[in-house]
Amino acid sequence: MPRLSRFAVLLVALPLAIGACKKKPPVVQAPATNPGPTTSAPVPGPTTNPPVTPPPAGPTAAEITARARAIMLETVYFEYDTDAIRADAQANLEKKLPILQLNAGLKFRIEGHCDDRGSDEYNISLGRRRAESVKRFLTDRGIDASRIETVSFGRERPAMQGDTEDARSKNRRDEFTITAGGTDIRMP
Amino acid sequence: MLFTALMLGISALNVSAQQPPPFQGVTLIGKYGGTDKLKIIVDPVKGANGDSIATIISRDLDYSDRFLVLSTSSAPVSNGPLNYALFTQLGVQGVVEATVMPSGWLRVELHDVNNKILLQKSDFPLPGSALGKDWRMALHGVSDSIEEWILGQRGIAQTRIAFHRDDRVWTVDSDGANVTAVTSKGKTPKWTPNGRALVYAILDGDASPIMLVDLATGAQKALTGGRSTQVQDFAPAVTPDGREVIFARSTPAGSDIYRVPVTGGEVRRLTSTRGKDSQSPTVSPDGLRFAFSSSRAGNVNVYVADADGSNVEVLTPGGTGEKLPDSPDWSPDGRFVAYQVGLGGYQQVMVVNVRDQTTRQVTEFGRNDDPSWAPDSRHIVVTSTRGGTGAQLWVVDTQTGKSRQLTRGSVARGSAWSPRLTGTP
Numbered sequence: 001m002p003r004l005s006r007f008a009v010l011l012v013a014l015p016l017a018i019g020a021c022k023k024k025p026p027v028v029q030a031p032a033t034n035p036g037p038t039t040s041a042p043v044p045g046p047t048t049n050p051p052v053t054p055p056p057a058g059p060t061a062a063e064i065t066a067r068a069r070a071i072m073l074e075t076v077y078f079e080y081d082t083d084a085i086r087a088d089a090q091a092n093l094e095k096k097l098p099i100l101q102l103n104a105g106l107k108f109r110i111e112g113h114c115d116d117r118g119s120d121e122y123n124i125s126l127g128r129r130r131a132e133s134v135k136r137f138l139t140d141r142g143i144d145a146s147r148i149e150t151v152s153f154g155r156e157r158p159a160m161q162g163d164t165e166d167a168r169s170k171n172r173r174d175e176f177t178i179t180a181g182g183t184d185i186r187m188p
Numbered sequence: 189m190l191f192t193a194l195m196l197g198i199s200a201l202n203v204s205a206q207q208p209p210p211f212q213g214v215t216l217i218g219k220y221g222g223t224d225k226l227k228i229i230v231d232p233v234k235g236a237n238g239d240s241i242a243t244i245i246s247r248d249l250d251y252s253d254r255f256l257v258l259s260t261s262s263a264p265v266s267n268g269p270l271n272y273a274l275f276t277q278l279g280v281q282g283v284v285e286a287t288v289m290p291s292g293w294l295r296v297e298l299h300d301v302n303n304k305i306l307l308q309k310s311d312f313p314l315p316g317s318a319l320g321k322d323w324r325m326a327l328h329g330v331s332d333s334i335e336e337w338i339l340g341q342r343g344i345a346q347t348r349i350a351f352h353r354d355d356r357v358w359t360v361d362s363d364g365a366n367v368t369a370v371t372s373k374g375k376t377p378k379w380t381p382n383g384r385a386l387v388y389a390i391l392d393g394d395a396s397p398i399m400l401v402d403l404a405t406g407a408q409k410a411l412t413g414g415r416s417t418q419v420q421d422f423a424p425a426v427t428p429d430g431r432e433v434i435f436a437r438s439t440p441a442g443s444d445i446y447r448v449p450v451t452g453g454e455v456r457r458l459t460s461t462r463g464k465d466s467q468s469p470t471v472s473p474d475g476l477r478f479a480f481s482s483s484r485a486g487n488v489n490v491y492v493a494d495a496d497g498s499n500v501e502v503l504t505p506g507g508t509g510e511k512l513p514d515s516p517d518w519s520p521d522g523r524f525v526a527y528q529v530g531l532g533g534y535q536q537v538m539v540v541n542v543r544d545q546t547t548r549q550v551t552e553f554g555r556n557d558d559p560s561w562a563p564d565s566r567h568i569v570v571t572s573t574r575g576g577t578g579a580q581l582w583v584v585d586t587q588t589g590k591s592r593q594l595t596r597g598s599v600a601r602g603s604a605w606s607p608r609l610t611g612t613p
Contacts, residue, residue, distance in 0.1 A: 119514040121423045125443040125465035151417035
C-alpha cells in the first residue's frame with residue numbers, strides 16, 4: 001500500500017470529528033421566581049452620599065380617633081312625619097358601620113328629634129321611631145343591639161328655632177352620642 | 189301609724205270630680221228671663237284694699253264672658269242705701285256692693301236694680317295676708333259666688349292653670365296673677381280632681397317616669413319606675429275618681445297607653461298599637477271611656493276606647509294627610525272633646541261633639557294647639573302664637589271666640605286648667 005493513502009484517510013476523518021464537537025446541547029432557562037419585596041428606600045450608601053430624610057409619619061392614634069368620632073357623631077336627617085331613612089342618611093350610616101364593626105367596645109345613643117309641627121306628644125313617639133329606625137338599619141347589618149340606646153326628645157330640642165322649612169328640615173334628625181369606648185377608636 | 193297616714197293620703201286623693209250642686213236661691217237672670225246679656229257693675233268697695241277688691245271682682249265677672257261689666261269708676265257716688273234710680277239710669281240690672289268688715293271678712297250684696305231689692309247677701313273670709321295668693325284665690329271664690337247669684341252657676345275664677353316653661357312646671361291663677369314655679373323640672377302637668385296635686389312628665393333625655401307633686405308640700409314622687417331611656421313615660425292624666433293615672437309609654441316597640449294607681453304600683457297596658465303609636469289620653473268625666481291620639485291606621489287621628497282599652501273607634505271625622513287631629517281633651521260635662529288639627533300649615537283648635545261627631549273650629553289667628561277645658565266646659569286654655577312674641581297661654585271662649593292672653597315672658601306650653609279650687613288654699 002502507498003504512504004499517501006494513510007495520510008488521506010486522516011485528512012478526511014479530521015473535519016468530521018471537528019464538526020461533531022461544535023454541536024452543544026441547548027441551555028434551558030430555569031423559570032423566574034417571584035421577586036421578593038423590594039425596599040423602595042434607598043440603601044444607605046457610603047458616607048460620601050448626601051443624607052436621606054425619613055418619610056413623613058402617618059396620622060397619630062389621637063387624630064384617627066378624632067376622625068372616627070366625627071363620623072360617628074354626624075347627624076342624619078329625615079323627611080316630614082316619617083322615620084324612613086333617606087339616601088343621604090343611608091350614606092352616612094354606611095360610613096359609621098365599618099367603624100362600629102372594627103371597634104367592638106364602641107357603644108352609643110341615638111336621640112330622635114322632630115320639627116315643630118304636630119303635638120308635643122305625637123312627636124315624642126315620632127322621635128322614638130326615628131331613633132329606632134336607624135338602630136334597626138345598623139342591627140340588621142350585624143351590629144349588636146345591646147350597643148345602641150335610643151331616646152326621644154320629640155320637638156323639645158330644636159337645632160334651629162323658627163317655623164321656616166329651613167329650620168324644620170334641620171330639626172327632623174337623629175343625633176348620636178358615644179356612651180362607651182370613645183377613646184382610641186380605630187379606622188378601617 | 190304609717191298605714192293610717194297612707195290611707196288618709198290615699199283618701200285625700202280619691203275625691204271624685206265635683207260638679208257644683210244646682211243653685212237653690214233666686215238668681216238675677218231668673219228675674220230677667222235670661223235673654224239679653226245682663227249689665228253688672230261693682231260699686232266701689234269700702235274698707236282696706238277696697239280698690240283692689242273691686243278691680244279683681246270686676247275683672248273676674250268680665251272674664252266669664254257672660255255679662256257686660258261696667259267700670260267701677262262709672263258708678264254713681266252715693267252714701268247710705270243704694271239709689272236704685274241712679275243705677276237704672278246707668279242701664280245696669282245688677283249692682284254688687286261689698287264692704288271689708290273689721291274682722292277682715294268681706295260682706296257682699298247683689299242688688300236687683302229694676303225690682304229695687306237686695307237679692308243675695310253673704311260674708312266671705314279672706315284668709316292670709318291681703319293681696320297674697322290665698323287672699324286672691326278666696327276673692328276669686330267670691331266672684332264665683334256672685335256669678336252663681338246672677339246666673340245659677342258658679343264661675344271659674346277660683347281656678348289655676350298649670351303649664352311648663354323652661355322645662356319646669358308652673359301654675360298661674362285664672363286671671364294671670366301669681367305665676368309660681370312648682371317643680372325644678374317637668375312637662376305637661378295635669379291636675380288631680382281635688383286640685384291638690386299635679387301629675388307630670390320629665391322627658392329630659394334620661395329616665396322618664398310619671399311624677400306626682402303635692403302642691404301644698406312640694407313633695408314629689410315617681411309613680412312609674414322608668415329607669416332607662418328605653419322607657420319614656422309621658423302625657424299623664426288622672427281619672428275623674430282620682431284613683432288612677434292614665435299615660436303614654438314610649439319604648440322601642442312604639443308608644444301605647446297604660447294605667448297605674450295614683451299612689452304608684454302595678455302598671456297595666458290599655459292599648460296595643462303594634463309598632464305604630466298611641467298617646468295623649470284624656471278620660472271622660474264619667475270614667476267609662478278615654479280619648480287618645482293614635483297613628484294605628486297610618487295618619488294620626490283621635491280615637492275613643494272603653495276604660496279597659498276595648499271597643500276602639502275613630503272620633504274625629506276625616507282626619508287625613510297633614511290635618512293630624514291630636515291632643516284631645518274631654519270637656520268636664522262630657523259633651524265635647526277639644527283637639528288640634530293642622531289647617532293650611534298652622535295648628536288650630538277644634539271641638540267635636542262626642543254624640544254626633546259634628547265639629548267646630550274655635551281658633552283662627554296664629555298657631556293654636558294643646559287645648560284644655562275650664563270647669564265650665566265653655567272656656568279653654570290653649571298654647572298660641574297669636575301675640576307674635578312666641579308661644580304663650582291664651583284663654584278662649586269657645587262660644588263667642590273672645591280671647592285673652594294669660595301668660596307673658598318666656599314661652600309657656602303644655603297647659604291644664606284646674607278643677608274649681610273651693611276649699612283648697
